[in-house]
Each structure stands twice: as structure tokens, then as C-alpha cells.
Amino acid sequence: MLKQHKIPVTILTGFLGAGKTTLLNRLLRDEQNRRAAVIINEYGDTGIDSELVIKTHEEIIEINKGCICCNVRGDLIKVLKNLIVKMAKREIHLSRIIIETTGLANPAPVIQTFLMDEVMAYWFDIDSVCTVVDSKHLPLHLEQEIAQEQIAFADLIIMNKADLVSQEELADLKLRIKKMNMTAEVITTTNSEVPINKLIGVQSFDLSAKLKIQSNLLTESHHHHHDDNVHSIILKSDKPLFLDRVNKWFTYLVQMKGESLYRYKGILNVKDIDNRVVYQGVHMLFxxxxxxxxxxxxxxxxxxxxxxxxxDEEELKKGFRYCIDEKFKLQTEGYFFR
Structure with missing residues (x-):
């Protein structure tokens, strides 16, 4: 079967907690993305992000247990080839692919997937690479290689959460970003509110600019290695949580452990509340x-x-138990929870 046109691909990247999922939901509410396939990559073995994405579209696919820039990159190719088969059989009709990478992903290998694989290059065309940055917390991570790579490979850089910093801080951060990527458009916003026409159908992906950053982008497989000091801990329970205890525990965590907590999020079953309760934060903001x-x-x-x-996995498990068991008392670092 002959293909009529290439499917455009939008790649959303950015450090942990920058606002990628919020931006993704804004994209999916737009009518022109009604037939988009969404691929969501999560760092841990959890589907929290996909649960927070609006469920109104044909294909929402999760890739968990790793990062699509390295150890589960093959899974991304399998997912894309499966979509190709469905399109060839006319089981689905896609207008575009939107990929949300994990916050620890280098976008270069994802970009490379669509350039070096003949099948991918035949069916898909990268429309844009958008990097969302957290204006409040990016300065804490700007010296890290992964944050620099995410900025360097972007066509559009969204300085999100601009309301949390002063105009002087915003101007200084924008200057630092522009030094890393002189060609990308940089816009400031809050709550990931970005005009759709800045992201969709823009054809802003510039291969020549990307080759200046990484000359072997079209010739060698790129292997990204994560910081071994960064890891994830997942906590699960079928028992309801007590809201007052959850609030006490999270208040303690952000005060005492906030600097070490790059990202935390969850969907909670809270006693006597009929709705799902979503907790999420970055460092000391939650x-x-x-x-x-x-x-x-x-x-x-x-x-x-x-x-x-x-x-500290054991400490986090004890704190989670404190939220579940009304009789359990928790004492840590001078704090005594009743």
C-alpha cells in the first residue's frame, strides 16, 4: 500500500516537573490533534503520567521501565512500527505523533530514531522539538548534561512557571538559555499556556542546526548514560489514605528532603473522598x-x-505506611508524627 504523506512528529522534552504533561493536555484538547497518537515515556514502572492525560484520543501508549533515549529505545521503534501496520490496514487514521519523553531523556537518540531508521524516515517527519523548562528550578540543574542537551536540541524552548521568579531572574535565565541554543525560539509562560500554532504544523525542525550540535547524529547510534545518583522509588497500596496524615507527611518531605526530590507525583485513594486526589511537586513546591x-x-x-x-526507600515506605495506618506512629529526624 502506498503512503500518501508523512506523519508529522512533535517531540516534547524537558527536565522533571517542568510542565510537559500539562502542555500535552493542552495540545490534545485542540481539535486538529483529535487523531493524534500519543507516546508517553515514564522513568519508573508506573503509569501515573498516562493517567493524568485526557482520554479522548485513539492511541495513548505508555513506555515504562526505562528511558526511550537508551534502554527502551527499541520499544519506541516497536510502538511506531505497530502504528504503521495499523495505518496500512486502515485500522487507524493518524494526523500526527506526539511523544512526551521522560524528564531524564536526552532528545538526540529519539530524534535519531526518525532519521536513521529507513522505515521511520519513510513514514514520519519531525515537525518540532519542544523543550519545557521550569523557570524556578532550572538554575539548580543547568550544570547537568541532560538539561543542557534538552535545551540544545530544541526548536522551541518554553520557559514555564515564569510567575514564580522575578523579571530579573527570568531575563538572566533566558540569556543563559540563549547561549546554549541561539537558534531556538524562547517564550515565557505560566501553566504551560502556549499557542498551539507555536507547536503544531510549524516545521521548525532544522537538521543542519542539530548536526552542528552532534555531527554524528546521522552516522552513529547514540548511547545516553543516566546519572547513577538519580533513581526512582514507587509506592503502591490498595488501602485508603488519611488526608491529614498525607498532608503532614508531604509537608515534612518538602521541608526536609525537598532539595533531593527532583520530582514526585501520585494518584491517591483518600478515605471519604469520592474523587482521585493528585499530588505532585518539584523540589520544595508541591x-x-x-x-x-x-x-x-x-x-x-x-x-x-x-x-x-x-x-531513602525505607524511610519513604514508613512515611507511606503512616498515611495508611491510623495506629502507626512515625518518628524521623526530630519529627514525631501522631
């Missing part, structure tokens, strides 16, 4: 919101993921 109601046939369960450095 928020909780009530999500949709639990469905009648849906198992009510809680799932949390913490990503960071120097994470």
Missing part, C-alpha cells in the same frame, strides 16, 4: 488537587513515584 471521580468498576488504589538523589 500541590494537591481533586481529579475526576473514581469509576464504579475501577479499583481504588494509590500510587506514588519519587525521583531524585539520596532517596
Amino acid at each position: 500541590a494537591s488537587t481533586e481529579d475526576r471521580k473514581w469509576k464504579q468498576d475501577e479499583p481504588r488504589k494509590s500510587e506514588l513515584i519519587f525521583i531524585g538523589t539520596k532517596l
Whole structure:
């Protein structure tokens, strides 16, 4: 069967907690993306991000247990080839592919997938590479190689959470970003509010600019190695949590461990609340919101993921138990939880 045109690909990248999923939801609410296939990559063995994506589209695919820039890159190719088969059989009709990478992904190998694989290059065309940065916390990570790579390979850089910093801080950060990537457009925003026409159908991907960053992009397989100090811990329970205990525990975590917590998020089953409760944060900033109601046939369960450095798994497990067991008392670092 002959293909009529290439399927455009939008790659969303950016460090942990920058606002990629919020931006993805904004894209999916737009009518022109009604037939988009969405590929979501999560660092840990959890599907929290996909649960937070609106469910109105044909294909939402998760790739967990690793990063698509390295150890599960083959899974990305399998997913894309499966979509090709479905399109060839006319089982689906896709308008575009949107890929949300994990916050620890280098976008170069993802870009390379669409350039070096003959099948991928035949069917797909990269439309844009968008990097979302957290204006409040990026300075903490700007010396890290992964943050620099995400900025360097972008066509569009979104300085999100601009309301959390001063104009002087914003101007200084923008200057530092432009030194890393002089060709990308840089815009500032809050809550990932970006005009759709900045992201979709822009054809802003510039291969020649990317080759200046990495000359072997078209000739060698790129292997990305993660910082061994960064790891994830996942906590799950089928038992309901007590809201007052959850709030006490999270308040303690952000005050005492916030610097080491790059990202944390979860969907919680809270006692006496009919809706799912979403907790998520970056370093010392966190928020909780009530999500949709639990469905009648849906198992009510809680799932949390913490990503960071120097994470004490046993301590986190004890804190989680404190939120579940009303009789359990928790004492740590001078704090005594009742």
C-alpha cells in the first residue's frame, strides 16, 4: 500500500516537573490533534503520567521501565512500527505523533530514531522539538548534561512557571538559555499556556542546526548514560489514605528532603473522598488537587513515584505506611508524627 504523506512528529522534552504533561493536555484538547497518537515515556514502572492525560484520543501508549533515549529505545521503534501496520490496514487514521519523553531523556537518540531508521524516515517527519523548562528550578540543574542537551536540541524552548521568579531572574535565565541554543525560539509562560500554532504544523525542525550540535547524529547510534545518583522509588497500596496524615507527611518531605526530590507525583485513594486526589511537586513546591471521580468498576488504589538523589526507600515506605495506618506512629529526624 502506498503512503500518501508523512506523519508529522512533535517531540516534547524537558527536565522533571517542568510542565510537559500539562502542555500535552493542552495540545490534545485542540481539535486538529483529535487523531493524534500519543507516546508517553515514564522513568519508573508506573503509569501515573498516562493517567493524568485526557482520554479522548485513539492511541495513548505508555513506555515504562526505562528511558526511550537508551534502554527502551527499541520499544519506541516497536510502538511506531505497530502504528504503521495499523495505518496500512486502515485500522487507524493518524494526523500526527506526539511523544512526551521522560524528564531524564536526552532528545538526540529519539530524534535519531526518525532519521536513521529507513522505515521511520519513510513514514514520519519531525515537525518540532519542544523543550519545557521550569523557570524556578532550572538554575539548580543547568550544570547537568541532560538539561543542557534538552535545551540544545530544541526548536522551541518554553520557559514555564515564569510567575514564580522575578523579571530579573527570568531575563538572566533566558540569556543563559540563549547561549546554549541561539537558534531556538524562547517564550515565557505560566501553566504551560502556549499557542498551539507555536507547536503544531510549524516545521521548525532544522537538521543542519542539530548536526552542528552532534555531527554524528546521522552516522552513529547514540548511547545516553543516566546519572547513577538519580533513581526512582514507587509506592503502591490498595488501602485508603488519611488526608491529614498525607498532608503532614508531604509537608515534612518538602521541608526536609525537598532539595533531593527532583520530582514526585501520585494518584491517591483518600478515605471519604469520592474523587482521585493528585499530588505532585518539584523540589520544595508541591500541590494537591481533586481529579475526576473514581469509576464504579475501577479499583481504588494509590500510587506514588519519587525521583531524585539520596532517596531513602525505607524511610519513604514508613512515611507511606503512616498515611495508611491510623495506629502507626512515625518518628524521623526530630519529627514525631501522631
